[in-house]
Amino acid sequence: MIKREAIILLKEEAQNWIDQNKALFIEISDKIWEYSEIGMKEFKSSKLLADELEQAGFKVERGVAGFPTAFVASYGSGMPVLGIMGEYDALPGLSQKAVPYKESVEDGAPGHGCGHNIHGTSGIAAAMAVKYVMQTEKIPGTIKFFGCPAEENSSGKVFMVREGIFSDVDAVLSHHPKSTNLAPLINKNALNSVKFHFYGKAAHAADSPSDGRSAGDAVELMNIGVNYMREHILQEARIHYVVEDGGYAPNVIPSYARSWYYIRAPERAQVEQIYQWVLDIAKGADLMAQTTHKVEFLSGCYNTIPNKCLSRLVTKNMREIGAPKYTEKELTWSAELNKSRTAQQKQEWLLRSKRPNWEKQMDVLMDRSIPDPWDEGEKDGSSTDVGDVSWNVPTLEFHTATCTIGTPLHTWQFAAICGTSIGHKSLLFGAKTITLSMLDLFTHPELLKEAQEEFLKRTDGKEYQSPLPPDLKPPLD
Helix, strand or coil: CCCHHHHHHHHHHHHHHHHHCHHHHHHHHHHHHHHCCECCCCHHHHHHHHHHHHHCCCEEEECHHHCCCCEEEEEEECCCEEEEEEECCEECCCCCCCCCCCCCCCCCCCECCCCHHHHHHHHHHHHHHHHHHHHHHCCCEEEEEEEECCHHHCCHHHHHHHCCCCCCCCEEEEEEEECCCECCCCEEEEEEEEEEEEECECCECCCCHHHCECHHHHHHHHHHHHHHHHHHCCCCCEEEEEEEECCCCCCECCCEEEEEEEEEECCHHHHHHHHHHHHHHHHHHHHHHCCEEEEEEEEEECCCCCCHHHHHHHHHHHHHHCCCCCCHHHHHHHHHHHCCCCHHHHHHHHHHHCCCCHHHHCCCCCCCCCCCCCCCCCEEEEECCHHHHHCCCCEEEEEEECCCCCCCCCCHHHHHHCCCHHHHHHHHHHHHHHHHHHHHHHHCHHHHHHHHHHHHHHCCCCCCCCCCCCCCCCCCC
């Protein structure tokens, strides 16, 4: 074991290296923010990250798990094998300039309303910093960066897990921008993503309606059935849908219509139970509308398995580094952005978070605190394909404060701030936190052992089976 004093010096060396190279990482993050490519189409973003790692001496395998934009970058050899995940997909319709008021770069275009331009860049910055220290100090082991596409589709990592991409990894860390500095222990929902294609018979809606059978009616009837079903499923479940195709004109009975559903619940088995009920409702819609339908399963993911050992480690290192400080100009910018959110909206956000003493956060603009996680055992309505990784290897995705407290993800506000110096500070803070935590895991075998033992205890008797059909390929279109 390396002595404590030597580890402190290693950590200082790593932080200094990140500071010396911060201009590069800010430039990369800003480029990905400008690209704003949606899931499975992140060609420029993925190439930029992979190219930088390759130039830094990593061995890069591109196009893994059937995704042109997925890759794995590796450095070193032998055990332990530690992984860092990064994402880089944007969200449709959230194009936004880096200004504190709503103004799109291009109307209807994608934007980084979930901060994945920061997510992927903080990951490669940490991987490169860890590699630098491993190389200069002759630290044994392997560091891997996983370029993970299409998180917003809850797809990329699920396919990567199915293909064994994470099978040799001992622990994984990931960093996600949010509005708090937190290493959470909350359970995110499992999910199924599925489309329903209904087929009827076209006819003139006024002249010969009896000749037609409306696929649009079938979609509506299915939606009505699902909405009545909501009363009888567990409270924590979430079901949302959109009608992607409902017909072309009121006087033409639609021969084709399509809906897209997300079905979520705290446990994988609960998702499957609700999903089977939804399938039956689709069959019932056919009986009522005299149509037929086809089910297109796009993707599914598991709930997340927390890891308290990794959470403690990350929290310790966040405190060791210290949360970013903001200039007067940055605080003025944030205050202007904050005008787009009401006090009631902020209060509701804090109440949903169940944060202890949440009232004290009502007057906080940018959260610089680094609290212990308060959310163990709580259920989160959202889902992420990080869950499937966490069922196969000790995993933690932590947060750093990027936006004003109480600002939710998937908003123009979040997209705006991720292209500013405030977002840059979150990026560097996240990168340093991953780096120091990785160095601790490389140099303290007992920490890694503790994280793995906790993982085995939490998953004891629970078998992971991919939610994907064996023959399902990534939905690249």
